[in-house]
Amino acid sequence: MKDLWNDNIKIHLQHMMPVFFSILFILMFFIPSYPFVAESIRPCISLICIYFWLINRPDIFGIPYVFMIALVEDFASSSPVGSDIFAILVLYAITTSIYKFVSNKPFNIVWCGFIFVAFITLVVKWLVVSIYYSQFLAFSNVFFTFLSTIAFYPIFSIINVYIHVYFMQED
Amino acid sequence: MKLKRRRLLFLNFSKIRQLTKKFAIIILFIFAFVFMLISKTDTIVIEKTSSVAGDLLGPIIDTLSIPAKFIASSYNYVSSLRKTYEENAKLKEENKVLHELRNQIRALEIENRLLTQLLNYIQPPQAKFVTVRIVASENDAFSNSVIAYTGDVENIKSGQIVLTQDGVIGRIEEVGKNYSKIYLITDINSKIPVIIERNRVRGILAGDNTDLVKLVFTPISTDIRVGDRIITSGVAGVFPPGIPVGKVVSTGKNNIRIKPYANIKNVEYVKVIEYVADEN
Numbered sequence: 144m145k146d147l148w149n150d151n152i153k154i155h156l157q158h159m160m161p162v163f164f165s166i167l168f169i170l171m172f173f174i175p176s177y178p179f180v181a182e183s184i185r186p187c188i189s190l191i192c193i194y195f196w197l198i199n200r201p202d203i204f205g206i207p208y209v210f211m212i213a214l215v216e217d218f219a220s221s222s223p224v225g226s227d228i229f230a231i232l233v234l235y236a237i238t239t240s241i242y243k244f245v246s247n248k249p250f251n252i253v254w255c256g257f258i259f260v261a262f263i264t265l266v267v268k269w270l271v272v273s274i275y276y277s278q279f280l281a282f283s284n285v286f287f288t289f290l291s292t293i294a295f296y297p298i299f300s301i302i303n304v305y306i307h308v309y310f311m312q313e314d
Numbered sequence: 315m316k317l318k319r320r321r322l323l324f325l326n327f328s329k330i331r332q333l334t335k336k337f338a339i340i341i342l343f344i345f346a347f348v349f350m351l352i353s354k355t356d357t358i359v360i361e362k363t364s365s366v367a368g369d370l371l372g373p374i375i376d377t378l379s380i381p382a383k384f385i386a387s388s389y390n391y392v393s394s395l396r397k398t399y400e401e402n403a404k405l406k407e408e409n410k411v412l413h414e415l416r417n418q419i420r421a422l423e424i425e426n427r428l429l430t431q432l433l434n435y436i437q438p439p440q441a442k443f444v445t446v447r448i449v450a451s452e453n454d455a456f457s458n459s460v461i462a463y464t465g466d467v468e469n470i471k472s473g474q475i476v477l478t479q480d481g482v483i484g485r486i487e488e489v490g491k492n493y494s495k496i497y498l499i500t501d502i503n504s505k506i507p508v509i510i511e512r513n514r515v516r517g518i519l520a521g522d523n524t525d526l527v528k529l530v531f532t533p534i535s536t537d538i539r540v541g542d543r544i545i546t547s548g549v550a551g552v553f554p555p556g557i558p559v560g561k562v563v564s565t566g567k568n569n570i571r572i573k574p575y576a577n578i579k580n581v582e583y584v585k586v587i588e589y590v591a592d593e594n
Contacts, residue, residue, distance in 0.1 A: 167378075170371065173450040174379040175460070175582065185454045206338050217349075218367035219450075221457035221487075221495065221503075224360055225349030232343055272456050275350060276502055281524045284455035 158203045160310045161303075165192035165212050168299065173219060186295040187288060189216045189227070190234055190264055194257050194296075195303045197238045198246055200311075209235050223275045230268035237263055250300075258293050265289050365490035372461055372493035375450040441554040441589040444470075448581050449493065458501040458523055460484070462584065465492035473552055475587045481558040481575035482506065482546060483584060498578050499527055499559070507550060508559055510536075511543040519544065519559060519572060526563060526571040538565050544572050554589045 168188045189212055196204040213231035217224055237260045245256035269285045334341070353360045394401075430437065450461040464470045474486045476496050484504060488495040497504050504521040508529070517532040532538065542562040548555025560572040 170375050171378055173371075173375045173452060173461075174382050175448050175451040175580070185452075206342065210342055215371075218364060219371050220452055221459035221497065221501065223350055224353040224364070225346045225351075226456070228346035228349065229343065232339060232346060236339060268456065271350075275354065278502070278522070280455060280502065281522065284523060288455045 157311045160306060161192070161196040161200065161204055162208045162211055164303070164306050165189065165196070166215050168192060168302075169212070169216050170219065185288060186292040187261070187265070188295070188299065189213070189231060190261050190292055191257070191296050191299045192303065193231060193234055194238055194260055195300055197235065198242065198253060198256070199303075199307070201239075201242065201246075206235060222272060226268060226271050226275065229271050230264050233267045234260055234264040250297075253300075254293075254296060257296050261292050261296075262289055265292070361488060364495070365488045368461060368488060368493045368495055369490040372449055372463065372490070375461070376463065379449065441587045443585040443587045445583055445585055446494075447583055451579075451581075453498070453500075453579055455523060458498040458504075458521065458578075459487070460496045460498065460581065460584075461493050462496055462586075463492060464489070464494045464586070467586070469588055470494055470586060471588075475546070475553045475557070475589070476584050477557060477587065478576040478581055478584055480577070481560065482553075483574070483576045483578045483581060485553075486586065496584070497521075499574055500525060500578060506553065506559065507547045508544050509547040510538060510562075511545050512539075513537060516547055516549065526573055527560065529562070529570040529572055532570065538562055538570055540565060552589070554587060557587075 165188075169192075172185060172188050193204075193209055193212060197209070209231060210228065213228040216231070217227040220227060238256075241256055241260070245253050265285055265288060269280060269282065273279045429435075444467045446462040446464050446467060448460045449463050452459050462476075470486060470489050472486055472489055475482060476484045476486060482499060484496045484498040484501070485506070486494050487497045487503070498521070499506060499519060500521045500523065502521055502523050504519075504527075506519040507516065508519045509516050510532075513536070515532055515536045515538075517529045520528045520530050522528055529538075529544065540562050544559045544561065546553045546555055546557040546559060558575050560574040562570060563573045564571040
């Protein structure tokens with residue numbers, strides 16, 4: 144009985160790993176950068192992590208976890224409250240609808256899928272925030288964020304693969 | 315009978331669960347939309363929730379930044395060693411100029427004091443300041459802000475001006491128990507009353523999440539030149555007057571752009587100014 148209880152806790156903890164690490168990565172990018180790091184390079188880590196886990200572990204990474212990550216990002220950032228949740232829900236909706244085209248496919252196809260999803264998500268966020276402020280934000284900045292986000296995807300994919308291998312192996 | 319009722323209840327419950335699952339995304343979209351509506355109306359609920367969230371997330375980011383700080387200090391140490399000789403020579407030159415300036419300032423101070431007495435002029439209140447450390451920063455397309463540790467500091471209030479040795483960088487927006495959020499002057503929410511130092515024309519410095527800040531509400535006929543210094547005007551009594559903000563870098567039609575003096579993207583320590591205009 145006790146073993147079963149322990150196993151259940153272990154499985155639950157393993158299932159929480161994607162959320163835990165996603166939040167950790169998001170918060171890491173709030174660390175003030177120092178002279179040797181360009182401050183302008185600020186990818187949307189939440190998009191990378193959520194897309195990765197939705198494609199690779201949709202069985203454990205459901206909408207409550209997606210919402211939890213979005214909520215943390217929303218309150219950590221200074222953009223209008225709700226805008227990050229809105230954008231991430233768009234990402235969730237698109238990713239789940241293209242899931243069958245990108246799951247279990249070579250990395251290039253998965254990456255192309257991410258480029259498409261990230262672009263739509265950032266454009267939606269740009270529109271939502273622009274409507275909120277009744278003023279269009281500079282699209283060039285959004286495009287730069289998009290470029291840095293897609294450039295960071297392979298790096299964080301590798302990190303997430305390691306997380307999957309080392310922390311969720313028995314799952 | 316009892317079993318039948320239980321089964322019926324279970325069926326109803328699982329139906330509700332299935333329906334909720336099906337419509338979860340729609341419900342959450344509505345939730346996000348409601349959140350934005352509440353945030354737009356600037357209710358105290360959102361402000362308080364944000365400051366609580368800042369107090370919760372601040373220590374985590376602060377802890378996460380320890381290795382980064384160590385790397386940064388090592389990097390700074392090595393690079394400063396390399397530049398020591400050059401800097402020493404530069405500082406000696408600067409020191410000569412400063413000595414001359416000090417004598418001039420002394421003379422001007424005395425003259426100013428005498429003239430002030432003569433005109434019976436009431437001096438504006440002196441601003442006090444405290445130094446705080448930046449623990450988190452966010453500079454992207456959607457927002458430009460930093461979080462500072464203000465736990466040991468009393469009298470931190472929303473609206474207070476924040477600056478570095480070079481000039482204004484922003485103002486306090488949310489005050490938590492230990493951490494406060496600062497909106498940078500480049501943020502879309504930032505509006506600062508300023509004047510052009512050369513011709514004393516007033517305007518408002520408005521951020522739009524880009525690196526260069528916009529100068530708005532200046533008269534159309536105003537003569538604004540590239541290189542003009544922009545300083546705080548002290549209008550509304552929130553900010554002390556005369557603090558440098560930036561310089562004009564472009565003067566297009568309805569698009570006057572200012573480059574902030576302070577390097578707002580790489581700040582470690584900042585000064586928070588406590589200033590009350592109606593104190594005297």
